[in-house]
Amino acid sequence: MKNRDEYLIALRPEIASAQVNDQMSDEEQFQNRTLRPIAKLQNDLLIEVFKNYIKKHKNVFYGLDASKRIDYIENAVNRDQKFRNSLKGVLLGMFTIAEFDTYIKNSSALNKRMMNLVRERLISNIQVFERPSVDL
Numbered sequence: 001m002k003n004r005d006e007y008l009i010a011l012r013p014e015i016a017s018a019q020v021n022d023q024m025s026d027e028e029q030f031q032n033r034t035l036r037p038i039a040k041l042q043n044d045l046l047i048e049v050f051k052n053y054i055k056k057h058k059n060v061f062y063g064l065d066a067s068k069r070i071d072y073i074e075n076a077v078n079r080d081q082k083f084r085n086s087l088k089g090v091l092l093g094m095f096t097i098a099e100f101d102t103y104i105k106n107s108s109a110l111n112k113r114m115m116n117l118v119r120e121r122l123i124s125n126i127q128v129f130e131r132p133s134v135d136l
Contacts, residue, residue, distance in 0.1 A: 005096035012037035012094075030102060031113045038094045039117045043125070045090055050076070050122050051129065053083055062131040070123055077119040084111075087118050 002010075018032040039046070053076060054061040061072050076083055091114055095103060103110050 005098070008094055008096055011041060013040050015040060027106060027109050027113060030099075030110060031117070034095070034099050034102075035091065035110070035114055035117055038091050039114075039121055042090050042094065043121055046087070046118060046121055047125055047128055049086060049090060053080075054129065059131070061129065066126075069126060069129070073122045073126070074119060077115050077122065084115060088114060091118075 015032075015036050018036045020029045020032050024032070050073070061069060064072055077087065078084075088111065092100070092103070
């Protein structure tokens with residue numbers, strides 16, 4: 001029977017552009033080997049988490065133009081500590097034990113990389129964040 005770590009690794013999508021080589025920093029290797037596949041796997045959940053964030057903040061997002069929506073996403077991800085922590089949890093929960101051990105040794109730099117990935121994912125999916133239609 002497989003253990004948790006083997007299941008987690010098996011779930012992750014392959015990302016052809018996420019190359020890893022010896023010339024990269026340890027953080028960049030971790031980003032390409034671990035963070036990017038997890039962010040891709042968790043993409044739909046990240047979108048739903050952000051939709052919930054919009055709703056909890058009185059749907060202000062929907063009244064903004066395109067450039068202000070990008071600013072809104074960046075501010076939410078970079079400055080709202082509670083929201084950042086929930087986003088980190090979405091990704092951290094998919095770490096293997098060894099990956100978590102690596103993460104805690106350099107969490108500050110890896111948190112920045114995680115939030116950059118999440119921010120870019122949300123911005124690249126911005127068309128998904130349209131005001132929900134109201135059923136009559």
